[in-house]
Amino acid sequence: MRRLHVTPAPADASVAHELSAIEAVAAAVESGAGLPEVVRAAGRALDASLALLNASGTPLAVDPTSPAEERLLLNGGTGVEDLELRVAGDPVGRLRLRPRAAPPPAALVTLVRTLLASEAERVRAPERASEQAVSDFVQAPLERRYGTRDELLAAGAKLGLALESGGSIVVAHVQPLAPTDGDWRRRVLAVVERGARAALPEALAALAERTDARQNGTNKKRCAYNVAVGSIPAGICMTSTSCDPGCVEPSARLSHAACAAGT
Structure with missing residues (x-):
C-alpha cells in the first residue's frame, strides 16, 4: 500500500504564519517590554514600518528602516496608511503603516491594531498643561x-x-x-x-x-x-x-x- 503525503495548502501555511506573528506581538505586550519593542514586533508581523501616535498626534513609538522613512511616517507621506485606533469606541491614537513589500492581510492588520490600541490606551496620559x-x-x-x-x-x-x-x-x-x-x-x-x-x-x-x-x-x-x-x-x-x-x-x-x- 502506498502512503500518501499531504502537502498543506498555501492558505493553511499563511494562517499559521499570521498566528505566529500575532503571538510574537502578544508576547511583547505580556512581557511588559515597552512600547518600542511592541511596535517593533508589530512591524515584523506586518512586514511594514510603523509609527504609533497618541490621540493628539504625538509619536509614542516609531519603527522605521531609516531616518528618511521616519519622517515619511510621521508626516503621512506617500505610501503611508493612516489608521485610527479605538478602545470601547473612544479614539486613543493612530497607527501609520508603510508596507515593505506586499500589503499585509487585512485580518492581520485588524488584530495588530487591536493590540496596539490597548497599548496606546494604557500609556495615554491625562491632558497636559502648557x-x-x-x-x-x-x-x-x-x-x-x-x-x-x-x-x-x-x-x-x-x-x-x-x-x-x-x-x-x-x-x-x-x-x-x-x-x-x-x-x-x-x-x-x-x-x-x-x-x-x-x-x-x-x-x-x-x-x-x-x-x-x-x-x-x-x-x-x-x-x-x-x-x-x-x-x-x-x-x-x-x-x-x-x-x-x-x-x-x-x-x-x-x-x-x-x-x-x-x-
Missing part, C-alpha cells in the same frame, strides 16, 4: 524654588501628578557627535519622553538648564546618562510620581535606549 508649565515644574525642584511640601504637591496636582507618596527625577545629558540642523531640541525631548512613558505613563519631560547641585547647597543624587541622539546636545529632565527606584529605573533605561537608537 509646555511652559511642565518645563517650570520640572526645573523648580532642581532650583529648590518650592518652600514647602504643600507647594510642591499643589504644583504637581495641576499637571495631573499625585506626589503624596513621593516622586523621582531623572536627568539626562545629551552630548553632540557633530553639528545638526533643524529643531533638534524638540526631537530630543520627544525621544526621551517616549522612552520614559513606555515604562511610566504619567512621566513628564522637559528641556532644562543644567544646574550644579553644589551651588544650591544640596547633595541630591541624580541619575544621569551620557547619551547621543542624532548629534543633538541638550540637558533633559524627566519626572515621575514614583519614588521606588525599582519603578523609575526601567523608565530611565528605556529613555536611554530610545536616545541611543535615536527613535
